[in-house]
Amino acid sequence: MYIIIIGGGKVGYYLAKTLAPEHHKLVLVDEDYDLCKKLASELSGSGIDLLYGDGTNTYLMKDAGIEKADMLIAVTGYDQNNLVACQLAKKYFAVPHTIARVNNPKNINVFKRLGVDSVVSSTARIAEIIGKEVDWTDINRVLMEKVGDVRIREVSVAEGSLAEGKNIAEIGLPKGTIIASVIRKNKIIVPNGQTQLLAGDDIIVVANEDGIEHIYDYFSKR
Known part of the structure; x- marks a missing residue:
C-alpha cells in the first residue's frame, strides 16, 4: 500500500517505524x-x-504522491491540521481511506460528519480501525498522549451576521481562533485571511475551550 503520514512527532514516527517492516x-x-x-x-x-x-498544502501533497496514495493518516498534535489534511486527501485527491488522530475526543463526531473515514482518539487503538487495510502490530502505546483543550465547531454564516461579506482577516476573531475550512455549495475551501465569507457558508472553527462559545456572536444573525 502507498501510505502518507502527516506529522513526524512521536506518534507519526513510531507509526512509520511500525509500518515499515510490512513493505508498504x-x-x-x-x-x-x-x-x-x-x-x-x-x-x-x-x-x-x-x-x-505543510501537510495541508495541495502542491506539497502532490509532491508526496497523494494522487496514487491508498491511505492518508494525519497524526499531528493539532486537530484542525489533521482535519484539513484528511479533507484535502478525500475531496481533492480521492484517497480511498483517511485516518485522523483526534487529540480531543469531543471533536470525533465533527470529524466523522466531515467525511474522515476513521477517527482515532488519543486513547483508542488505531490498529483495530485500520486492521482490515493493513496487517500490522498493535501500536496503542504511541497514542496515549495528553488530550488538549482544542474545540471544533461547525457554524453557518447567517445573512446579516457580522461575518457576512467580510474577509476572514477583517472579522477580528478572538486570539487563538482559526477558521480551518469553508464549505460552500459542497466545495471545500482551505481559507486564508483574504477569503471572503458569504451567507450560507458552513465553516469549521477551531478555538480553545474558553473562546469557542463566542464564535456565534460573529456568525449568527444580529
Missing part, C-alpha cells in the same frame, strides 16, 4: 525543519521517504 510505500511529512533533519538521520535506510513541508 511510506511517506512521512512534517513542517518542522529541525525535526525533519533529525528524522532523516534516524530513518536513514528504513525505506521511509521524508518530506519537509
